[in-house]
Amino acid sequence: MRQYRFGWLAALVTAGLAMGWAAEDKARRAQPPAIREFMREKLNHSQAVLEGITLEDYDLILVNARKLLAMSQEGMWQAVEGTEYAEHSANFRRNAAALAKAANLASLDSATLAYVRMTMSCVECHKYVRGRKSAALNTPLPSQADSVAPLVAVNADVGELSKSIER
């Protein structure tokens, strides 16, 4: 039952990310290769975290959560200026830190919850970055309802998961 629930969550999160990135396709071609490479690294590490969660390998979760935390302090991460981007970064760091802590405590439920929250902070920041780009190019944003639907579904599930952990 528990495994089934996590599998479903992982599928939802993946679907949400895929939808978000499809829309990013055009803008990302303008990115210098070094920054693009750096940004893609985040995906490798978050996939490794998911692997750690599914295999209950806390070292794998910890190593990759720490790597993501360290990356968020690097110069290349600061690709966008402004307080809003800094807030998204801080939010991401909080969730990645919670993930590392959960791995340290060998708590699978807390790690899963922190992973979903961290993933949502990836998506939130990307939405912000894309929004800025669209505004700069003066093109209309994609339908809010479309881009938000998978997140709403994930949110509902996170609520359920939180309740079951707190029980």
Ligand code: HEC
């Ligand atoms: C604080 C903001 C922020 C957070 C949080 C964030 N990203 Fe990004 N991400 C960016 C920016 C900025 C770009 C570059 C977008 C552009 O200008 O093309 C980017 C681009 C990417 C790309 C596209 C790279 C390419 O091929 O062009 C991937 C993949 C990515 N991020 C993965 C992730 C993952 C996975 C997470 C969470 C674990 C994450 N990001 C969290 C800001 C963020």
